[in-house]
Amino acid sequence: MVVGGRRKSIAFFIALGAGLISVILLLYVGWVLLNWHTGILVFFGILLLALVIGGVVLNTTFLVREIRRNAQHDAFINAVTHELKTPVASIRLYLETLKTRAVDDSKRREFYDIMLDDSDRLLGTIEQVLRTGRIGDTRRELHVSSIDFGAVVEECLARARRLYPVSANALAYRHGPPITLTCDAEEVRAAVSNLIDNAVKYSGSQVQVDVETASVDGKYAYVRVKDNGPGIPPAELKQIFKRFYRVPGPLATRVKGTGLGLFIVRSVAKRHGGRAWAESEGPGHGSTFVLQLPISR
């Protein structure tokens, strides 16, 4: 309902802009036809007219963009609310259960594991939101150090194996040549973790994620994360890196998220003078995410 309302208001503003421009054009053309002889006035008139039309177009564009951004922000608030409250609700439910009911030993252990899972999830969301705030702050400097890129990627994979109940083969790592990278280790770790998390989350029950690292003529190092997930439509390949953006449709509601993960990846890449992008042959063919960073700064 809300979405329908927004779409309507966007359509309204575009129609208003187009309508105003055509009225002006009509008036002006009429005026020119009636007063054809005043040459210099026609010239200035055309100039002013172009200015007015430009202004209307600009105004409409900004309005539409603002409405869109508002919609995304709302979606983000909803998603974060959900991501924060759901684990708390779950932890609370299990604590109350343990407190009020007689629970046998194996059940109790199961409940503890569930609560730990939920607190990890909660912590993940909190870190993601805080990191977005930090990355958005351009004054904040990078804490640069030299790291073994391969070791960082392996660390991230080990974390993912701990977090998700997948077989060891499901998260495969192909070692490239050893690369020593000068970068902010914490940010790079967060970016790589986000890529691996996404690959696992969007794969559903059939997780097969291949990770590899390599370097391009000694200048750039990259990590490729390839999954067999649902794939990405070509039109969305760039969009998904935007802040709060989530691919519309059933997939985004099935896989919960805040719309911050890839934004963080792209921001980290930019801050290091690198690049991040996605490749996919379309829905159903899986997707590959690449994070490319300069080796020396």
Added chain:
Amino acid sequence: MTANSSEKILIVEDEQHLADGLRFNLEAEGYQVRAVDTGEAALDLLLPASGNGAPEAAKHAFDIIVLDVMLPGKNGFEVISELRQARHFVPTIILTARGRPEDVLEGFAAGADDYLPKPFELAILIARIRGLLRRKEWLRASAPPPEPKDSFVFGDKSIHFDLLELRVREQVYPLTVMEASVLRYLVEHEGKTVSRKTMLKDVWGLHGDTDTRAIDNFIVRLRRYLEDDATRPRHLLTVRGIGYRFIAFPPE
């Protein structure tokens, strides 16, 4: 724990942990619990194909629904309003992370009976479930006893709503449930003009721009049963441009 066992609860929740925790607790309370993780699955359970199969059985399959809002596919608000549109009035508690006032209002507007934001207190949730079930029980207890004679006699004709029969002298015409409902409505408004629109609303529960000609077909059929001359009706009169009027004892 409690005596009210065998009452059935449907949990619609896509967060596995919450669904499992709720199921554990509600089963410990003595309820029968079924959990599904999409709104579509819930609707399939509650509204079997096209509603003609065995809707009555399905309507009573669950005594209460605990419904999440942020579900994959159809969200909880859509699920509840679809249920209500299909005249399915099972008590429903919405249990959701969305707790802003406008969300709560939307939930109630969609047809929820209760709204509980997450995180919730287990004891409160159980108390509210009990409250809704108790209200249902109380309604049943305080309902007026069924009328002994559920029929209407006029002249040499009589309508037996309980038996779904229309008797004209010796002739017995079986009525469909819908025909009986239409007749009952007309009889209740005997002598008054009822418009097609209000009939659609009160008898069929339909709103808005539904085609009103469906009613005309019913009237034509009913006239064939209860008018001596269906082309010159004396009981079921057409009021041009508005609707119909039922006259039990037409002047000679």
